Amino acid sequence: xxxxxxxxxxxxxxxxxxxxxxxxxxxxxxxxxxxxxxxxxxxxxxxxxxxxxxxxxxxxxxxxxxxxxxxxxxxxxxxxxxxxxxxxxxxxxxxxxxxxxxxxxxxxxxxxxxxxxxxxxxxxxxxxxxxxxxxxxxxxxxxxxxxxxxxxxxxxxxxxxxxxxxxxxxxxxxxxxxxxxxxxxxxxxxxxxxxxxxxxxxxxxxxxxxxxxxxxxxxxxxxxxxxxxxxxxxxxxxxx
Amino acid sequence: xxxxxxxxxxxxxxxxxxxxxxxxxxxxxxxxxxxxxxxxxxxxxxxxxxxxxxxxxxxxxxxxxxxxxxxxxxxxxxxxxxxxxxxxxxxxxxxxxxxxxxxxxxxxxxxxxxxxxxxxxxxxxxxxxxxxxxxxxxxxxxxxxxxxxxxxxxxxxxxxxxxxxxxxxxxxxxxxxxxxxxxxxxxxxxxxxxxxxxxxxxxxxxxxxxxxxxxxxxxxxxxxxxxxxxxxxxxxxxx
Numbered sequence: 001x002x003x004x005x006x007x008x009x010x011x012x013x014x015x016x017x018x019x020x021x022x023x024x025x026x027x028x029x030x031x032x033x034x035x036x037x038x039x040x041x042x043x044x045x046x047x048x049x050x051x052x053x054x055x056x057x058x059x060x061x062x063x064x065x066x067x068x069x070x071x072x073x074x075x076x077x078x079x080x081x082x083x084x085x086x087x088x089x090x091x092x093x094x095x096x097x098x099x100x101x102x103x104x105x106x107x108x109x110x111x112x113x114x115x116x117x118x119x120x121x122x123x124x125x126x127x128x129x130x131x132x133x134x135x136x137x138x139x140x141x142x143x144x145x146x147x148x149x150x151x152x153x154x155x156x157x158x159x160x161x162x163x164x165x166x167x168x169x170x171x172x173x174x175x176x177x178x179x180x181x182x183x184x185x186x187x188x189x190x191x192x193x194x195x196x197x198x199x200x201x202x203x204x205x206x207x208x209x210x211x212x213x214x215x216x217x218x219x220x221x222x223x224x225x226x227x228x229x230x231x232x233x234x235x236x237x238x239x240x
Numbered sequence: 241x242x243x244x245x246x247x248x249x250x251x252x253x254x255x256x257x258x259x260x261x262x263x264x265x266x267x268x269x270x271x272x273x274x275x276x277x278x279x280x281x282x283x284x285x286x287x288x289x290x291x292x293x294x295x296x297x298x299x300x301x302x303x304x305x306x307x308x309x310x311x312x313x314x315x316x317x318x319x320x321x322x323x324x325x326x327x328x329x330x331x332x333x334x335x336x337x338x339x340x341x342x343x344x345x346x347x348x349x350x351x352x353x354x355x356x357x358x359x360x361x362x363x364x365x366x367x368x369x370x371x372x373x374x375x376x377x378x379x380x381x382x383x384x385x386x387x388x389x390x391x392x393x394x395x396x397x398x399x400x401x402x403x404x405x406x407x408x409x410x411x412x413x414x415x416x417x418x419x420x421x422x423x424x425x426x427x428x429x430x431x432x433x434x435x436x437x438x439x440x441x442x443x444x445x446x447x448x449x450x451x452x453x454x455x456x457x458x459x460x461x462x463x464x465x466x467x468x469x470x471x472x473x474x475x476x477x478x479x
Contacts, residue, residue: 062412062458063451064419067430071451074437075444161309168312172423179314192322200311200319207310 002194009185009198016178017202023095023167023177027102028160034103035110042115053111060108066169068105072097073173098170102163109159117152118144150221157214161207168203178202249442250449257436257446264432265453271349271428272418276411278354283361290366301362308359313352313417320352321345321424349421353414360410368403369395401472408465412458419454429453 041053060068076082076091090096121144129139171180182199186192219226244255252258289301308316324343332341372395380394400407422431433450437443 059455062416062455064416064430064454066419066422067433067447067451067454070430070434071444071447075447078442078444165310165312168314169420171314179312182315183318186318186322193319193326196315196318196322200307200315203312203315204307204310 001197002191005189005191006194006198006201009182009195010201012185013178013181013199013202016176016181017206019175020164020167020170020177021206023098023102023170023175024160024164027099027106027167028163030099030103031106031110031163032114032156034107035114038107038111039115039118042111043118057108057111060104065101065105065166066172069098069101069169069173072101094170094173094175098167098173098175102166102170105166106159106163109162110156113152113155113159114148116155117148117150120151121147153214153218153221157211157218160210160214164206164210165203244440244442246445246448249436249440249445257432257440260432260436261429261446261449261453264427264429264450265457267426267432268415268418268428268430269457271346271421271426272353272411272415274346274350275353275418276357276414278350279357279361279410279414280407282354282358283365286358286362287365287369290362291369305359305362308356313356314420314423316356317349317352317420317424320355321348324348324351345421345424345426349418349424349426353417353421356417357410357414360413361407364403364406364410365399367406368399368401371402372398397472400468401476404465404469404472408461408469411461411465415457415461416454 038053038056041049042057044050072091073094082088082091125143125147126139129143134142167177168179170177171183174180176184178199182195186195189195248255250256250258250261286301286304289297293301321343324347325341328341328343329339332339376394376398377390380390385393418428419430421428422434425431429450433446437446440446
């Protein structure tokens with residue numbers, strides 16, 4: 001273990017952070033949208049849609065992400081029809097394959113988390129919205145969705161961390177993000193242990209920042225759980 | 241030559257790779273089971289450390305879970321594999337031999353999986369332990385049970401009752417994580433699918449087949465978890 005070498009490697013690995021973050025942020029954002037749609041299908045009350053959404057979640061959650069990634073990157077090029085289609089410029093690029101695979105993977109987990117959030121919205125709040133004369137869509141946009149999102153955030157932060165970690169798999173389809181650069185350096189210097197320790201530090205830092213940011217967001221979104229400002233003042237007054 | 245169909249490729253005929261894929265699936269199950277066993281051991285010890293350890297031991301267990309939660313599984317696999325090889329090589333050179341000694345992939349793989357799932361299991365088991373009624377443990381003490389008997393007869397079954405759903409999830413993630421071991425060259429399911437895809441030039445068919453096999457494995461384990469939950473929930477009332 002050579003701290004100076006680890007430090008130097010750390011600096012080199014930082015050039016892979018933008019790509020890793022880009023993959024993580026776009027797959028989390030897209031995955032949340034797809035997940036919301038799946039969750040809505042699951043709660044739609046139509047038998048066919050419910051079972052389709054259920055099957056989607058079940059299948060995607062049981063298939064390893066790496067299999068999905070290889071299926072997109074290596075598998076789809078097998079078909080002449082795919083190679084001739086307008087999507088081929090996208091599907092040929094490892095970046096888009098990684099993004100698709102990550103998005104589909106996270107969407108299944110997101111669907112379950114969002115469904116839990118949607119189910120947690122209490123009847124009283126919906127009834128209050130109805131009593132104010134809100135239409136279904138307005139109620140969904142103003143009342144149900146914000147409450148569901150607030151409820152889902154703690155569980156969702158775990159999924160976000162999982163996605164940041166999952167971007168490391170992109171290195172296996174030749175993308176040069178943090179792990180990709182680390183593998184290259186390890187092959188050049190023959191010092192894999194130190195290089196991967198450095199890469200671990202980078203991921204750990206990213207996830208630490210992410211956890212803090214989500215914690216802050218949770219704090220901001222839950223003012224009703226904090227003691228009222230005057231209550232704090234009164235408490236201070238008593239202790240003086 | 242006639243284009244081979246999907247079922248010719250994954251079947252057991254002369255052109256089929258069915259036996260290879262099944263052997264891969266068997267390897268996946270074995271390496272995942274070994275990893276999960278190590279993970280359970282680490283989880284139990286870690287829970288013990290977190291619940292009744294001194295300040296240093298508790299802090300160490302906490303750092304372990306936090307670090308493992310933030311580091312990608314792939315890196316853990318690389319670290320265990322290369323780190324193990326480095327240690328073995330240095331031991332080897334200490335005894336006068338020269339050259340690189342590679343760490344056996346299977347041991348490295350199950351260790352890597354065990355280390356990551358161990359971090360997960362600590363949280364799961366701690367949750368299960370906190371759900372156990374203190375009165376039941378006190379009752380066992382009142383009967384004069386020695387600690388080991390108390391653990392075997394009272395704590396372990398009760399913790400398992402509460403922790404089984406979490407442990408089931410942990411097992412599923414172990415099963416999926418084992419696919420990453422293909423990078424170290426272990427002949428597990430994904431690796432075999434890659435080999436077959438490479439020699440037949442039909443990657444889509446084989447990765448779909450691998451995906452289906454993973455779904456089957458997950459479904460079977462789901463059934464096991466269901467039965468185990470029923471077994472350990474005997475005597476409880478269902479709401």
